[in-house]
Structures are given as C-alpha cells and as structure tokens.
Amino acid sequence: MSTKKTSRSFRIDDRLWQYVQEEADHRGSKPTDIVIEAIAGHLGMIIRKKEGIDDKQVLEVLKKTTELEDELKSIKETLGQL
Numbered sequence: 218m219s220t221k222k223t224s225r226s227f228r229i230d231d232r233l234w235q236y237v238q239e240e241a242d243h244r245g246s247k248p249t250d251i252v253i254e255a256i257a258g259h260l261g262m263i264i265r266k267k268e269g270i271d272d273k274q275v276l277e278v279l280k281k282t283t284e285l286e287d288e289l290k291s292i293k294e295t296l297g298q299l
Contacts, residue, residue: 229237234248237255241248257264265275 230254237248237251244251264270
C-alpha cells in the first residue's frame, strides 16, 4: 500500500465540520488528522481483514509505537537540557 497522499475534496455538514475543528483545537492538531483518524477507525476492521493483519500484529505495532514515543520523549528532554 502506498503512503503517498493526495488532496481530496468532499462535502460535509457544517455542524459536523464544527465538531472536527473543535476536536482538532482540543488536541492541538489539524482537522485533517481528525478526519483521517475517523476514517481509519471506521474502516479499521475492513483494512485489517483485507491486509491480513491479526490482533497479535496490531498489539506488536502498538508496543513498538509506545517504545518509540518514549524514546522520542527522552530525546526531546535531553535536547532541552543542552
């Protein structure tokens, strides 16, 4: 699967978009990130089935992600002390 990103255009109810913007503001992220997360969450089971990803693989990825986040936090703290 390619990780290339292409701009898309779609129509969305203004009230729903307001929730997207509020959530992005709350998280300190971009509305695009919220939309991508929502789509991935909604289609997650389909994607996992199609790609042949089982629960064990998902847990391994989550564990690695947590380890990388911890390492990044440590690096940021070290750099902040310089």
